[in-house]
Amino acid sequence: MAENVYSEIEEKLKVEDWRVVFRLWKYTKPYVPILILALVLIAASTALDLLPPLLMRKAIDDYMDNQYSLVVVEEGDSYSFVQSEEGTFYLQQDESGMYSVTDGTTTYPITEKQLTELRVEDLNGIGQIAIFMSLILFSLFFVNYGQVYATSYMGQKITHGIRVDLFRHLIRVPMRFFDTNPSGRLATRVANDTENLAEFFTSVITSMVKDVLLLGGIIIIMLNLSTYLGLITVAILPVIAGAIFVFRYFDRVAYRKVRTRLAIINAFLAEHISGMSITQLFNQEERKKKEFDTVNKSHFKSLMEQLWVFAIFRPLLDLLYYVTIAIVIWFGVKSIIGNTLAFGVLVAFISYIDMFFRPLQDIAEKYDIVQNAMASAEKIFKLMDEEEEKYNSNESGVKSLEGTVEFENVTFAYDGEHKVLKDISFSVRPKEKIAFVGETGAGKTSIISILTGLYKIQSGKIKIDGRNIYDYNLQSFRKKVGVVLQDVFLFSGSILDNIRLFDKTISREKVIEAAKYVYAHHFIERLQDKYDTVILERGGTLSAGERQLIALARAVVFNADILVLDEATANVDTETEALIQRAMERISKEKTMITIAHRLSTIRNADRIMVIHKGMLVESGTHEELLSKGGIYSDLYRLQYELGDIA
Known part of the structure; x- marks a missing residue:
């Protein structure tokens, strides 16, 4: 199935969170001041x-459901109220809406004027509470704004650092790594997984x-308001902790599957969008649609597994919330009836229970994001742990090469087992023109791969100017080796930038001079914007021959001392082939040139021709x-002659 081709091993729970967090801390340290500011704002x-x-409780118990320290002074048929600690009266309202005060035994009707005098302090107190509430809300707005801005800034900076380090690492891993890892999967790591970490740092x-x-x-606060009700509420915590522990395990497993299968989708899309022309030419649309449906269904199933886990956990928290509310109201009302609890305290308790479960639900949701982030971080760091290509940083940069190349009993296998080159030995003198020929799969292109140090040989030696190739700083060494492949890769950008590979230190004049040197200037001048013509990815708007000429100009502009051409004229028309041949003749007078060719007509003028057969140098x-x-x-030449490939 298509999924198996692109899939990764779905790991079990084996990486401890603390190890991942410890590695993430490296990226957090530069922003500790911002983190501290955010924590202060959070507090x-x-x-x-x-x-x-608390203000609500005060408003209810001290100003709405208030008791008054009064005594009644009777004056004949009338009476008045005097402030005194000796008497306690409560305000009440009958069914007709009339107010009165009572001390539990005697009730005294009061006038509206007396009611206003009695409640003036209550109204003032409630007014003050309203002002405090408004100030709190305004303060919360500014504090939360500062906290969100600080955490978002910190999260994006941390993610930027991780993404840059990850891409820097990717461009330094050996080519063998890219042979077994689809580009779509790697794009998922750099783009999607780092975005998950951004959410983790920003909001979690x-x-x-x-x-x-x-x-x-x-x-x-709840224990301080009522120890009895507080303990009842806190008793629910062990149940919640157990639910979170179980949820943690299953959620991590589900998220690992989600991340792995998303990478499979990206890998599938990257490959099949690149190969869309083949799909359409061979009428494979329906089959590819079914393959993608299989891959997509696998991703859907993993999402449903994750949703199933979360769909159980969230309602469980809601159930615990309503059970807690019911229990607190039950015992709270009994306490109010027993005159051991104020009504305002019960109201405040219900508000705090609502606040109590909000962070629990938030932790559940955020824990969901944490699992996502930890799963992504594991994959990112697993990628970062891939061994980088060794560049021998102690070696000084290569200024120039004479161009001597020596292979001494070189044996090479891409996978370390199945040999594609066997005991190859040859030498190339400076400014010599060497050509390799042989049937497809003989090992010709593999010689380029190991000559440039992209792959390491299993045995033997490769010497450049008498030195082992691995003693050079390979980054510096490769600048002096120009490679023109059969399928030239061009980046999105202008012709100018593709020749100088976006190196602004190389002037336009030097680029034009190089283009003229390899006979590319003429066709470039015919383009609408000439050297500033923008081409799309891989240069699809240019012919194969035009791309080859640009690659030759690229090799010249970087002043390579050894030039390697892999099937440079295999897919070009006769006119362009003639231009490439002229360019190669001109270049070969100044540089060592190694050519790999199927069309033997293109290498008849080589100083030496080496024939590779089944991984061995035979002629x-x-x-x-x-x-x-x-x-x-001779057999290859005669066969091509009979097929009409040789004029």
């Missing part, structure tokens, strides 16, 4: 969030800190010498 925000229920870390502080503050000599031997080269 302030938490304190402000805890105040409204600080939010969970606030939730923990809020929970702690709520528990302390060597000039065109005439090899023809006279009547060996493999």
Whole structure:
């Protein structure tokens, strides 16, 4: 199935969170001041969030459901009220709407004027509470704004650093790594997985800190308001902790599958969009649609597994919330009836229970994101742990090369087992023109791969100017080796930038001079914007021959001392082939040139032709010498002549 081709191993729970967090801390350290500022703002925000229920309780118990320290002074048939600690009266309202005060035994009707005098302090107190509430809300707005801005800035900077390091690492891993890892999967790591970490740093870390502080503050306040009701509420915590522990395990497993199968989709899309022309030419649309449907269904199933886990956990928290509310109201009302609890305290308790479960639900949701982030971080760091290509940084940069190339008993296998080159030995003198020929799969292109150090050989030696290739700084060494492949890769950008590979230190004049040197200037001048003509990815708007000429100009502009051409004229028209041949003749007078070719007509003028057969060097000599031997080269030449490939 298509999925198996692109899939990764779905790992079991084996990487501890603390190890991942420890590695993430490296990227967080530069922004510790911002993190501290965010935590201070979070603490302030938490304190402000805890105040409204307390103000509500005060408004109810001290100003709405108030008791008054009064005594009644009777004056004949009338009476008045005097402030005194000796008497306690409560305000009440009958069914007709009339107010009166009572001390539990005697009830005294009061006038509207007396009611206003009696409640003037209550109204003033409620007014003050309203002002405090408004100040708290405005303060929360500015504090939360500062906290969100600080955490978002920190999260994006951290993610930027991880993404840059990951891409820097990717461009330094050996080519063998890219042979077994689809580009779509790697794009998922750099783009999607780092974005998951951005969400983790932006919203999760600080939010969970606030939730923990809020929970702690709520528990302390509830126990202070009523130890009895507080203990009843806190008793639910072990049940919640158990639910979170179970949820943690299953959610991590589900998210690993989601991330792995998303990478499979990206890998499938990257490959099939690139190969769309083949799909359409061979009428494979329906089959490819079915393959993608299989891959997509696998991703859908993993999402449903993750949704199933979360769909159970969230309603469970809701159930616990309503059960807790019911229990607190039941015992709270009994306490009010027993005159051991104020009504305002019960109202505040219900508000705090609502606040108590909000951070729990938030932690559940954020924990969902944490699992996503940890799964992504594991994959990112697993990619970062891939061994980088060694560049021998102690070696000084290569200024120039004479161009001597020596292979001494070189054996090479891409996978370390199945040999594609076997005991190859040859030498190339400076400014010599060497050509390799042989049937498809003989190992010709593999010689380029190991000559440039992209792959390491299993045995033997490769020497450049008498030095082992691995003693050079390979980054510096490759600047002096120009490679023109059969399928030239061009980046999105202008012709100018593709020749100088976006190196602004190389002047336009030097680029034009190089283009003229390899006969590319003429066709470039015919383009609408000439050297500033913008081409799309891989240069699809240019012919194969035009791309080859640009690649030759690229090699010249970077002043390579050794030029390697892999099937440079295999897919070009006769006119362009003639231009490439002229360019190669001109270049070969100044540089060592190694050519790999199927079309033997293009290498008849080579100083030496080497024939590779089944990974071994079997013949060597000039065109005439090899023809006279009547060996493999002679057979290849005769076959092409009969097929009409040789004029």
